[in-house]
Amino acid sequence: MSTAKFYGIGVGVGDPEMLTLKAIRAFKELDVVVLPEAKKAEGSTAYEIAREYLKEGAETLFVEFPMLKSVEARKEFRKRNADMIVEHLKAGKKVGFLTIGDPMTYSTYVYILEYLDGVIPVETIPGISSFSDMSSRFNLPLVMGEESLKVVSLNGETDIVGEINSADNIVFMKVSRNFDKLRAGLEATGNLENIIMVSNCGKETQEINFDLTKMEEEDIPYFTTLILKKGGINQWKKFIS
Amino acid sequence: MSTAKFYGIGVGVGDPEMLTLKAIRAFKELDVVVLPEAKKAEGSTAYEIAREYLKEGAETLFVEFPMLKSVEARKEFRKRNADMIVEHLKAGKKVGFLTIGDPMTYSTYVYILEYLDGVIPVETIPGISSFSDMSSRFNLPLVMGEESLKVVSLNGETDIVGEINSADNIVFMKVSRNFDKLRAGLEATGNLENIIMVSNCGKETQEINFDLTKMEEEDIPYFTTLILKKGGINQWKKFIS
Incomplete structure (x- = not known):
């Protein structure tokens, strides 16, 4: 034994x-x-x-x-x-x-x-981890140099603007039920273009979104993660297919 | 080819x-x-x-x-x-x-x-990653439930109290040259007992510290990481040898 x-x-x-x-x-x-x-x-x-x-x-x-x-x-x-x-x-x-x-x-x-x-x-x-898998999959740096990284699991009480202001790179998990508030926070802080949102990462049903403006909260799948890079994301899109 | x-x-x-x-x-x-x-x-x-x-x-x-x-x-x-x-x-x-x-x-x-x-x-x-390796090595949860996790690379300009206030669990990297300021910030926010500090993690020269009070900045090795868990660390010490 x-x-x-x-x-x-x-x-x-x-x-x-x-x-x-x-x-x-x-x-x-x-x-x-x-x-x-x-x-x-x-x-x-x-x-x-x-x-x-x-x-x-x-x-x-x-x-x-x-x-x-x-x-x-x-x-x-x-x-x-x-x-x-x-x-x-x-x-x-x-x-x-x-x-x-x-x-x-x-x-x-x-x-x-x-x-x-x-x-x-x-x-x-x-x-x-899921966010490490996601960043490598899309060749998207999580955190560089002297930047900070934050991982936030969203819920009804999350102070979204406070979270956005608190780090250079932020991984938002559990986006689906908090999508409207998250989008509003990104817009209010001028960050709507600094994001990638991925649903069902790595699965056949995977969806990648850079533009949140026309999306509806009720259509967001449960397994959805959004990465905000306040330094911008455009320079990395060339590697994302 | x-x-x-x-x-x-x-x-x-x-x-x-x-x-x-x-x-x-x-x-x-x-x-x-x-x-x-x-x-x-x-x-x-x-x-x-x-x-x-x-x-x-x-x-x-x-x-x-x-x-x-x-x-x-x-x-x-x-x-x-x-x-x-x-x-x-x-x-x-x-x-x-x-x-x-x-x-x-x-x-x-x-x-x-x-x-x-x-x-x-x-x-x-x-x-x-180094912080993921360290947390598993010591059976110390990085982040649970609805908590947040932050990773901060310290430098001379870091607002340490601001960082401490911004998340539930914080990994501080590049501690050695910023030790005195970090300790002061932990003390000011009542977090001196909520930490583990590890130098040369996984190497023969590995050192684990829970008590920073008598340490001197000049003695801290270059490869030193500190994890702050604001929810407390005592309940996890039983697994750390």
């Missing part, structure tokens, strides 16, 4: 070639593969990426992190998921939590770490 | 296992391997990581990006480097620019892109 260990493993956002050698080495060790999902039985992109490297007989464990309004209800789900994982660890198993993108960047993996005691060894293996 | 193509390839910050499959596939294609260095003949960590995957007879091209005060002089070096690379591309070669960390995050790779015309194909392959 192997010795208990908990892994958080980033698998990138979809392209299996974004896996690191370290992730692949870890896959081969796992007794239990934990796959987070927002809805029950929605399937797992992370599993599709990892499956060819997993050892025969590795167990899969789907854990649900539903987007509930009640903080208490969300915590209850997290606790239940952590308990299931700890049970496997206490049985001496190697358990790996697979995460889209990077495990330390907006991942539910952290909600399991919160419940661990620090005695069972933990190894986190970084992955290519 | 292969068809001309320019690659920017992130190799992570030192651990060869942080290479992606995509980077390895690209290494095998390269006719010319471009290795940036800040000082002439300083050697190349990127080359050490990549060398076992390169095809036999691949040419290496060291390009110097010295840290000169004059912007004009820096631009001259960049232009000369770009010219050398374009010459190889015009000869129909596949040329790969290797970069520590991620090519779109504070890399000199971008200074070559600026001189390309968009006709020769460009492929950028992301890598694990």
